[in-house]
Amino acid sequence: MKALRAALVLALILAAGAALAVRPDEVMKDPALEARARALSSELRCMVCQNESIDDSEAPLAHDIRALIRERIADGESNGQVRAFLVSRYGDFILLKPPLKPETLLLWLSAPLTLALGALAIWAATRRAREPTPALSAAEEERLAEIARDREGT
Amino acid sequence: MIVEIGHFALILALAVALIQASAPLIGVRRGDRALMGVGSSAALAQFALVALSFAALARAHLTSDFSVLNVAENSHSAVPTIYKFSGVWGNHEGSMLLWVLILATFGALVAAFGRGLPARLRADALAVQGLVGAAFLAFILLTSNPFERLSPAPFDGRDLNPVLQDPGLAIHPPLLYLGYVGFSIVFSFAAAALIEGRIDAAWARFVRPFALIAWSFLTLGVAMGSYWAYYTLGWGGFWFWDPVENASLMPWLAGTAFVHSAAVMEKRDALKVWTIFLAILAFSFSLLGTFLVRSGVLTSVHAFASDPRRGVFILLILAFFIAGSLALFAWRAPLLKQGGLFAPISREGALVVNNLLLTAACATVVFGTLYPLALEQITGDKITVGAPFFNMTAGLLLLALCFVTPFGFSLAWKRGDLLGVAQRLSVALAAGLVVFVALIAYLRGGPVLAPIAAGLAIFVILGSLSEIATRVWRPGLSLATALTRARGLPLSFWGGALAHMGAGIALLGLAATGFGAETIAAMRVGVPKTVGPYEIVVNTVGERAGPNYRDIVASMTIRSGGAFVAAIEPARRQFPTRQMATTQAGIATIDFGQVYVSIGDPDADGTVPARLYWKPLVTLIWLGACVMALGGALSLADRRLRFGAPARAKSAAAAAAMAARRP
Numbered sequence: 025m026k027a028l029r030a031a032l033v034l035a036l037i038l039a040a041g042a043a044l045a046v047r048p049d050e051v052m053k054d055p056a057l058e059a060r061a062r063a064l065s066s067e068l069r070c071m072v073c074q075n076e077s078i079d080d081s082e083a084p085l086a087h088d089i090r091a092l093i094r095e096r097i098a099d100g101e102s103n104g105q106v107r108a109f110l111v112s113r114y115g116d117f118i119l120l121k122p123p124l125k126p127e128t129l130l131l132w133l134s135a136p137l138t139l140a141l142g143a144l145a146i147w148a149a150t151r152r153a154r155e156p157t158p159a160l161s162a163a164e165e166e167r168l169a170e171i172a173r174d175r176e177g178t
Numbered sequence: 179m180i181v182e183i184g185h186f187a188l189i190l191a192l193a194v195a196l197i198q199a200s201a202p203l204i205g206v207r208r209g210d211r212a213l214m215g216v217g218s219s220a221a222l223a224q225f226a227l228v229a230l231s232f233a234a235l236a237r238a239h240l241t242s243d244f245s246v247l248n249v250a251e252n253s254h255s256a257v258p259t260i261y262k263f264s265g266v267w268g269n270h271e272g273s274m275l276l277w278v279l280i281l282a283t284f285g286a287l288v289a290a291f292g293r294g295l296p297a298r299l300r301a302d303a304l305a306v307q308g309l310v311g312a313a314f315l316a317f318i319l320l321t322s323n324p325f326e327r328l329s330p331a332p333f334d335g336r337d338l339n340p341v342l343q344d345p346g347l348a349i350h351p352p353l354l355y356l357g358y359v360g361f362s363i364v365f366s367f368a369a370a371a372l373i374e375g376r377i378d379a380a381w382a383r384f385v386r387p388f389a390l391i392a393w394s395f396l397t398l399g400v401a402m403g404s405y406w407a408y409y410t411l412g413w414g415g416f417w418f419w420d421p422v423e424n425a426s427l428m429p430w431l432a433g434t435a436f437v438h439s440a441a442v443m444e445k446r447d448a449l450k451v452w453t454i455f456l457a458i459l460a461f462s463f464s465l466l467g468t469f470l471v472r473s474g475v476l477t478s479v480h481a482f483a484s485d486p487r488r489g490v491f492i493l494l495i496l497a498f499f500i501a502g503s504l505a506l507f508a509w510r511a512p513l514l515k516q517g518g519l520f521a522p523i524s525r526e527g528a529l530v531v532n533n534l535l536l537t538a539a540c541a542t543v544v545f546g547t548l549y550p551l552a553l554e555q556i557t558g559d560k561i562t563v564g565a566p567f568f569n570m571t572a573g574l575l576l577l578a579l580c581f582v583t584p585f586g587f588s589l590a591w592k593r594g595d596l597l598g599v600a601q602r603l604s605v606a607l608a609a610g611l612v613v614f615v616a617l618i619a620y621l622r623g624g625p626v627l628a629p630i631a632a633g634l635a636i637f638v639i640l641g642s643l644s645e646i647a648t649r650v651w652r653p654g655l656s657l658a659t660a661l662t663r664a665r666g667l668p669l670s671f672w673g674g675a676l677a678h679m680g681a682g683i684a685l686l687g688l689a690a691t692g693f694g695a696e697t698i699a700a701m702r703v704g705v706p707k708t709v710g711p712y713e714i715v716v717n718t719v720g721e722r723a724g725p726n727y728r729d730i731v732a733s734m735t736i737r738s739g740g741a742f743v744a745a746i747e748p749a750r751r752q753f754p755t756r757q758m759a760t761t762q763a764g765i766a767t768i769d770f771g772q773v774y775v776s777i778g779d780p781d782a783d784g785t786v787p788a789r790l791y792w793k794p795l796v797t798l799i800w801l802g803a804c805v806m807a808l809g810g811a812l813s814l815a816d817r818r819l820r821f822g823a824p825a826r827a828k829s830a831a832a833a834a835a836m837a838a839r840r841p
Contacts, residue, residue, distance in 0.1 A: 047778065048700035048787050069562045075420040077564070080413050120564030127559060134545035135571045138538040146530060150522075 184234025357396025584641025628692025673813025684802025710792025
């Protein structure tokens, strides 16, 4: 863990020393293909950076993957194929949007579950509030009458 | 010597905080007024001691006293004075001291201005505040002592992290901490209410000013952090869904929900238990954020140093306060009397929807931030949760919230008339729809999210304006009458209107990011490149020396149709002491948009690799946040009049009685 962290810090420092995210010499000639490459690389994580996409990162690794994506797109692969290749090589870690799997089910359901639970709680609260106030018991009726008598008396 | 006084003051502050945490509680249980009053004096004393301690550390930094380890590691004699000062909190130990200083400040505020509060509630709240203070003071003293000496003292310091040598650092952390820590008071009052086992509309009135202060500062702090990232990171992104950013967003979302639910509680005596829960949640997220940032669980610019002892200590504090308050909640909340019921179509009904959406958005941010950490611990699987996930979940929920906002703001309390509100909002709705359709037509397909957001933004802004208009103006009224009516409206109404308008303005800025332009080019001197409606040309490339850095500067001119618009100087900044480089973006603000240029190291043949951006309306994102914070402040001004009101009314009555007694 410590070694990994040291490596991360080193990578960050190296990254800061490198030139620029997408470099002019990386750009593909065909604007449509380049747009695809950009869109694809903004969905992928730079593995040595803090939550930066490959499209935004200055790290050498990100540069290599950007080049790889463009190479594969130029070879006529679809976005899905390129993505599948990268996942086979780097695992789900590279995807900024985690895939829907049993392990990530709870993550994806966090919003719908909260909404459903909240709606349920609101429904329960309104139901409880609508319940009629229970009628007074005989003893309470008597006490009420007593208070009323006292008031009249004063 | 002064450094030792600072250290000693901090130890004394811990002792005082422990007294503050215990004496008032005992006083309340025994009905001993004198013991209850100890809370106030202790809170003031704790503030004075922590302030003294902070001043001692600040002095060490300003005078570059390198015999102090903290100064030697995080400062340098050549650093400009402003960064010597902001360097006080540009490191782990100092930033924790700032945290505690602000915590003590809020405690002192309650002690100084809380005379109108019920004595028991105030004593309990100050005790809880004291306990939080004691925990963090102990944390500083045991694991992160900023006053540690270094012998022999080095000749010079190791410099402040270059990324932090920026005016942003001077402002961003204090603002953010004022927000984060401000919720501690709300938390303390919630815990006090639970301890007392009673809560009413008056509670909401006492707490709302503090919640509004915290919320306004947090809004500014988050916006400031976002702008800082925008101009320092060099590629024009302003929100990264980084865990550290999420850590500040969580309390903001919970705090926003709290400010709204507290309004319901104050006006309608409803949603009490829920409001208490939100108060606990908001501060728990502040603590969680502190843990995530300070423990070294995450590596980022914010995590200055990682020492496992610190992580465990903060985790213990976190577990104690969150689990403790939730246990208190589970035990005592059933005792609190439930409030009245209300019709679904009403202001309070809309605010429940607001709370539901905000809570769901908050839940996705919490899950998205913690899920990868938890999953890796449990199964060893590494996943990433990044921008696409959050945009799809929290982003959509917040857009839905924006759609509901104008309706909620225009509905009446108790029983609203949705049809009437829709009629009043018809102009705003129509304008939003026109903007949406026009943008779709103009773009011919393409992404729909940006046009939707733009249309919603217009709806929110105009919705706020039309509500003001409805309250102020009616056909046939003279301007003078309208002005009088406007002046008669409570400040909290103006605050609400302004805050909502601010949200709309920020949303408009966010939407406009979809209409920007980007050019990546190897630029030669004298050869213009186009980005959006502008041409940019490099005039010269040269070097320039700063006090503790060296710049490679490309001076550029922005032109539009041949006419000069602005000059910018993007640069690469090298810091020799730390062997690091940062990107200094060249930014020119044109109307509300910006031209943003960042450069890489020039090639041997003199070409400069550059990314050029045209970002229309981008400044609205942060201006909108400022307008929101201003709305919070306006609303606060209204409440403050009521805050001390009972005390003032009493003293006025007493004065009148004295006057009457005189012959």
